[in-house]
Amino acid sequence: MNLSSQLRDTAKVSAEKVAYYFMGQSSTYAELDEAITKFASGLAKLGVKQGDHIALLLGNSPQFIISFYGALRLGATVIPVNPIYTADEIGYILNNGDVKVVVGLDMMIPLAEKVHTLLPTVERYIICETEHNGLNQKGMANLSVYPKLKSFTDVISSGDLSFQDAILHDDDTAVILYTSGTTGKPKGAMLTHKNLYSNAKDVGDYLNMNNDDRVITTLPMFHVFCLTVALNAPLLRGATLLIVPKFSPKEIFQVAKNYKATVFAGVPTMYNFLYQYPEGNPEDLKTLRLCISGGASLPVSLLNNFEKKFNVLISEGYGLSEASPVTCFNPLDRPRKPGSIGTSIINVETKVVNELGEEVPHGVVGELIVRGPNVMKGYYKMPEETAAVLKNGWLYTGDMARMDEEGYFYIVDRKKDLIIVGGYNVYPREVEEVLYDHPDIVEAVVLGVPDPNQGEAVHAYVVSKNPSLTDVDIISYCKEHLAKYKVPSSVFFLEELPKNTTGKILRRALKAKVSQIV
Incomplete structure (x- = not known):
């Protein structure tokens, strides 16, 4: 089975069912x-x-x-x-x-x-x-x-x-997705028909998508998150797509209300914009049964605030282009754990390992690796890069994570984003969670910068809705919630944080932008 033949089968049994709405x-x-x-x-x-x-x-x-x-x-x-x-x-x-x-x-x-x-x-x-x-x-x-x-x-x-x-054939290359290229030139992840079909099917099963669902498709279709979660999976289940060409809070509220949307998929910045939108009416989202978050870590405070305001569950998940992309989601049939990416989806195995590839005990931070029918066949024309991430059937993600006793995974940070201050490990997400808890901070990101005394220093870049908020205020606030070596040594205020087309904060672009400030 593959995506194309499954859509043809759906068209035979549900010929008159609406597949999508688009601009009227x-x-x-x-x-x-x-x-x-x-x-x-x-x-x-x-x-x-x-x-x-x-x-x-x-x-x-x-x-x-x-x-x-x-x-x-x-x-x-x-x-x-x-x-x-x-x-x-x-x-x-x-x-x-x-x-x-x-x-x-x-x-x-x-x-x-x-x-x-x-x-x-x-x-x-x-x-x-x-x-x-x-x-x-x-x-x-x-x-x-x-x-x-x-x-x-x-x-x-x-x-x-x-x-x-x-x-x-299952192993035929269906799609080549070029990664964002955070280091060097972009790499083309080769995804097979089996990769795409299995992940779309398993995601649809895991999230209980059905032909009565109306899914808001506003994430970019050229991005793997949308391609699987808000396009292929709904079409496999005979659902209806509500296609929104470009994300805007106003448009999302209108589409959700007018078409009685049941599912919304977005990245954390989208949820932040929806939450902050002054005219956002919870009544407009009352038909939503599920919101899905991915693409980056969702701050726990934002998750709690959004759910409380709009009375809808957000299921945070995790994935990467090389895995078609989904590997984990917070389950819908048992307790969800805010701050986690949930458990492995159907047919996917996930574990946390040390530098020798050995699984580490519960609670210990290591590299997240996955395997399953969704894992790519390799990078196009890049055998060395392929060998570096595909080892013994496992995909090494480059993300640092830990697993609790119940099999829930927590992303600590990207391996390459780790900040080492005086020999101590500082994970940017931990600091960012504290910053997002501050009532006057709308967005925040933390980076490591060279420091002659400590090796690296923690610098925070924030967007604030309070013009009188100072760096001293923020540093004092962080001292109340973080160990001394984790507290930002400097805070810079920006009007907005640089983002890509999916709304994901671009750390590399931010480093270039703020180098003129530091």
């Missing part, structure tokens, strides 16, 4: 499946073959879903790319990923014109011409000038429903 429009499962088949057929007529690589430079839209599932149905490998990346960033991924076809928005036309000679493997650029992305008739008329360009509508209209699906 909707599509049934039958209509969606038909568009997917015709897109796959249209690609084949363009010369795209099984095993070819197709990049998607698309935001949240029906075109993303159709392109993604259409490419899988053809047997091609999909490479989702953030469409707001720079030309250099996109060019690297397209070249490294040996991309043959690119599907993107109209903004890609000048990019294609500028760099197409530098991308020898790219044979086609398919342009989505919907009214929502601004591609007008004049722009489409110019397609004749560029032989490599083709419109999305033309690709679908050229396809036919007699198209025979490719024979897919």
Whole structure:
């Protein structure tokens, strides 16, 4: 079984069920499946073959879903790319990923014109011409000038429903997800059809998703968190997607109210924005049965405040691109533990080990490693990097964690983010939890900076809603709750913290930004 064939089966038994709503429009499962088949057929007529690589430079839209599932149905490998990346960033991924076809928005036309000679493997650029992305008739008329360009509508209209699906094998590469590249160039994690299908199925089972659910899909579809939790898993269960092109608190409250949403998935900063939104009405979220948090650690104070205000449960989980991505979630059928990432989901094993790969006792901090049908086959064209993280069937995550007696895991911090002050380990999350507890602090992040006396020093960067709050106030507050060596030696106030498109705080960008301050 794979994602494409399962969607086809759903379309047969629930043909008239609404698959998604998008900006006032909707599509049934039958209509969606038909568009997917015709897109796959249209690609084949363009010369795209099984095993070819197709990049998607698309935001949240029906075109993303159709392109993604259409490419899988053809047997091609999909490479989702953030469409707001720079030309250099996109060019690297397209070249490294040996991309043959690119599907993107109209903004890609000048990019294609500028760099197409530098991308020898790219044979086609398919342009989505919907009214929502601004591609007008004049722009489409110019397609004749560029032989490599083709419109999305033309690709679908050229396809036919007699198209025979490719024979897919479990170990065939379905998707290559390029990691954020916190060190060096991004690495392409190769996820198989089995990886994607198993994780979507297991997540859906674990979270009790069903065909009555209406899932707010506002996380970026090109990001693995959304791809599995808010796109593939709901579609596997015959649920309805409520597609929101771009996150905004106002839009989320309106969509949740108007469409009676039952599930929302977001990163911690989204929950913070929703909680802080002055016009946020708890009544608008009354139909939500579940909120899902991932992508970064959710401060316990924010979790408690959000749940109390909106009367809805947040289940925090954990995952990474290399694991398709989910490995853990807080369970829904037994006590949840705020601050933890929960327990291993179905079919996934998780443990904490020392530097020798030996499992450590409960409560001891070590590296989190996982294995299961969701773990990638490796990094594309990077055997050494693959060998460094895949060992004896286990994926070494690089995250420091501990496990309690009941099998709940707690992320302490990224291995590389550990701060060592005078020989003592300081985990940024522990300090950040204290900062988030302060009533005047909206956001906070802690970094280690070189210190001639202690090796490293703890520096805090905060966003405050109280203009009279001082660094002395914050340091005094931290001294009440933290050991002396964990207390920030300096506090800097910022108007906002740098974030990526999913809302995750960018520590590397912050380091560069604040280096001018320190």
